[in-house]
Amino acid sequence: MKKLILSVLMAFSATMLLAQTITVKGTVTGSGDELPVIGAYVLQQGTNNGTSTDVDGNFTLEVPGDASLVISSVGFKTQVVPVNGRAVLNIVLATETEALDEVMVVAYGTVKKGSYSGSATVVKQDAMKDAPVVTFESVLAGKAPGVQVASFSGQPGAQADISIRGFGSFNAGNAPLYVIDGVPATSGDWASGNMSTSAMSFLNPSDIESITVLKDAAAASLYGSRASNGVILITTKKGKSGKLTSTFKATAGFSYFAYDNYPLASDEQAAELHRQAWYNYGERNPSQWKKYASLDEYAAAKVEQYYPSRDYDKYIYKDWEDVLFRTGIAQNYEYSVSGGGEKGKIYASVAYTDQQGVVSIDNLQRFSTTINGETNLNKYVKVGANFQYSWQFQEGHQEGASTKDNPFFIWKVVLNPRWPYANKEDGSLYLERWNSSYSTINPVASYNAQINDAKQNRLIMKGYVEVKPTDYLTFKTTLSSDWLYVHDRFGWLYGHPNYTAYGEGYMSDRHRNINRMVSSTTVNFDKTWGDHHVAAMAGWEAEEEKYHMTRIGKIDFSYAGATESIFGTNYEDGYSYSREEGLLSALGSLSYDYKSRYYLTATYRRDGSSRLAPDTRWGDFWSVSGSWRFSNEKFLEDVEWLNDGKLRASYGTSGTLPSDYFGYMSVYDFTQYGSTGASYPGNLANTDLTWEKNKNWNVAVDGTVFDKYNFSIEYYEKTTTDLLLDAKVPSTTGFSTTLTNIGEMKNKGWEVAVNVDILDKKDIGLSVGANWSTVDNEVLALSEEGETQVSNRQIWKAGYCIYQYYTRDYLGVNKETGMPMYARGTFHEGGKPASELVTLKNGQQIQKGETVPYDTYNYTPTTRSKANSMILDGKTSLPKGFGGFNVDFRYKNWSVIMAWSYKYGNYIWDNATDDLCVDGYYWSHRNILASEVDTWSPENPNGSIPIRIADNTEGGYYDSDRAIHRGDFLRLKNFTVSYTLPKDLSKKLNLSNARIYAAGANLLTFSGLHVDPEIQSDGYVNFGMPAMRTVTLGLEVSF
DSSP states (O other): OHHHHHHHHHHHHHHHHHHSEEEEEEEEEETTTOOBOTTOEEEETTSSOEEEOOTTSEEEEEEETTOEEEEEOTTBOOEEEEOTTOSEEEEEEOBHHHHHHHEEEETTEEEEGGGOOSOEEEEEGGGTSSOOOSSSGGGGTTTSTTEEEEESOSSTTOOEEEEESSOOOSSSOOOOEEEETTEEOOOSOOSOSSSOOOGGGGSOGGGEEEEEEEOSHHHHGGGGGGOTTOEEEEEEOOOOSEEEEEEEEEEEEEEEESSOOSOBOOHHHHHHHHHHHHHHHHHHOGGGGTTSSOHHHHHHHHHHHHSOOOOTTTEEOOOHHHHHBOOEEEEEEEEEEEEEOSSEEEEEEEEEEEEEOSBTTOEEEEEEEEEEEEEESSSSEEEEEEEEEEEEEEEOOOOSSOTTTOHHHIIIIIOOTTSOOEETTTOOBOOSOSSTTSOOOOHHHHGGGEEEEEEEEEEEEEEEEEEEEETTEEEEEEEEEEEEEEEEEEEEOTTOTTTTSSSSOEEEEEEEEEEEEEEEEEEEEEEEETTEEEEEEEEEEEEEEEEEEEEEEEEEESSTTOOSGGGEEEEEEEEEEEEEEEEEEEEEEEEEEETTTEEEEEEEEEEEETTSOTTTOEEEEEEEEEEEOGGGSGGGTTOTTEEEEEEEEEEEEEEEOOSOTTTTSOOEEEEEETTEEEEEEOSOOOTTOOOEEEEEEEEEEEEEETTTEEEEEEEEEEEEEEEEEEEEOOGGGTOSEEEEEEEEEEEEEEEEEEEEEEEEOSSEEEEEEEEEEOOEEEEEEOSSTTOEEEETTEEEETTSOTTEEEEOOEEEEOTTTOOEEEEOOOEEOTTSBOSSOEEOTTSOEEOTTSBOSSSEEOOOEEOGGGOOOEEEEEEESSOSEEEEEEEEEEETTEEEEEEEEEEESOEEEETTHHHHOOTTSSOSSOOOBGGGGSBOBTTBTTOSBOOOOTTOSSSTTSOSGGGEEEOOEEEEEEEEEEEEOOHHHHHHTTOSEEEEEEEEEEEEEEESOSSOSOOOTTOEESSOOOOEEEEEEEEEEEO
């Protein structure tokens, strides 16, 4: 009895002690580096009683002995610690990075990385926060296996070309689906096409928490009909628990060309090449120089006529690079706040970006703001809202081989060093057409006489309600609106060389409104019974997109300096266009795992689209995946070097909608006959039109060994059927083709990623990572067996890549004559007698009438005019391999981060060959590529470039694989050096954190090309604005 009474008294005393208020002292440190966490918020759970840690990470707080403390800090995972009557607490916070490694954002939710069976790559905020970029897409280059990234242009704000695991469509597009905070978003280039713009450039990269790239069916099939090209999930920053923290960030920098593009022959070399061209022309046309004393005199006279010497008495000459281009200055300012507690959290930011291009008329200004908030109404209901607004103004120039509006083309091709810049007498600009074959004049005068700009307003609003009646059941309803307004203008005003192209001045105005509404409701079930865990999701989603475009073109402006279309007195053209589309979906998923060892997941989505006929508009998309975490098996418990190991596999389907919104219907076009309006059928209806369908499977092994080596090895195959192609139809229909689901294509490849934590100490750390990917694309079928479709430089044919080059095969220089040699290029079927002398690729000759041993083209050398286009085996724009590697080093308060990207085995088509490597075809004024100096001549019989002859019709001007070059490169994409102020100094300045940094983009490039090697997927380059090298200095402070 005494023992019982004693026990009761002790329990009562302990209860009374816990109920009493006690003073708790403690220290908060971070995991890994074990450094004190300054400014961590320590809050008594369920109250407003709290404090913050000091410079040493210490805190003191009076709380009841039975209270729990909530400890939070930016960059760390929030932790709840019961006091249990203790007066001293030592708390170690896990970093947010560790938390993200455990949980990753996937389709319609999150999942623990260890339990995920799909293929996805997460790029975290640290990888992009300091990168000197306007848009986030370029940061992905080299960081995500299987993802290829290149910009369409080096102008500020240009759209990126992104492909994930190859290409699966001819006509329906190969761009991925973008999803922002769980909602599909409008993407692409919505301007007029006179310069490259991006609807995704509205996002400030600093507002992005993470980017998840979904690559296989298990990862992406929940997005159904839009997921065949992969999905990019963008998660923006949310408020973090703790006191309200403000962060200010400012950067300033400069940019210029990242690569020595098209190095030109010197003035003296160019003059000599022009002389050779006219001398060789005269040799072949002696009648042309009869009135001259000699052939040398004739050649010298022609050079002076078409490449005249400088006249310093009349003109001023300048380096055209200095005249046309500048060092672009960029500046960026950001302010954000983040904080919250148990009741709610908020993140808000505002940013302003001003970036100059290297051309004085290229500029981008952007104002953006983001507000993300959520609040717990009670323990069952949470509501949240996201608000993002961006205003952007972009000015630029046309690209390509434009002799009027592309300064890059004009500089490299037209403006040679002997072109006068100004008149010496009065200093006025020289505005004559010095080269009579072009309408080009001094472009400085026309810079302000052209308008090429685009304004974008983007507003995204999302609200959601989440109800959690039990700990295993969650209901969520989301409603979002995505509005994009684009106003772009293009015009030639007074003084522009193309001013009279359509009348007395020209101005085009385009207005586009895209409004996308998305509503979804899901219910999630997540429960564990002993060793069994089940998660399920079911829901629906409805999407509506409305698009309206108005365009007006005006001519004949009433006065000089008019810059608005209202001042034009006559209409050149004008029209408006509207459309609406809808997508209705049901979706669900079911996951099961046993002992965190065996995992199985199934997903399903049913889509109905207004782009298809009622009988074909519904499609079913699904996936199954599973994984085996073999490292958790008992028979591997004693294998100390194996920390984690998982084998996973998946199979599933996804789709692509037709890009034509009305392809299944017979749509009428409109025209005018005389003064009468008329309409006529524009296409043949096809009510059987349906989705392009992808079937893809993926197998992979992931692991961590020796506590530091992390790796992932994957193999995938993706087969696309029902490809949309124009199939031939009987002429009696009134049409030659109609859009039909008939083609088939396959992509397959490997992806390997390795990361190594070499050092992880308190004062020093070093980690390195690398990834390597391949993609093998093959067209399996077109509309008819044996059919080929040729588009200029490439061919579509079963058995070959989608980007297979098809042109004349250049065989080199004839050492005796100096003339270029090309393969005959006629095709001969194996097993049949040759109809002509046939030379095999190995040099063996088959005489006429002899049996050709196998299918082959004829490689017998001939002239350009007698050569035929042929499939160039092994030459495609797809690389043999691509990827990147990164290094992350820290020492005390210093850190160095670098990221490289590379590509090899691909070929590019450089259309500049038509302008700079023509063997004399163009004989007046033009610049000449430096590589052309090694021209064949009797004195240089081993020259690598054919003989130069004025008006040469057998040379490089005409398409051949002289325009095709190996595209291998290695580039330092991003490099950052930063210094974080010591904590005690930050505290003295009343700051929770402060750092300064220097960052660079595209700092080093190694390539054998004479043009910037980062080229879009089809390999085609035609004087597009190349990439920029950028260097910035930055300051970031939090308080």
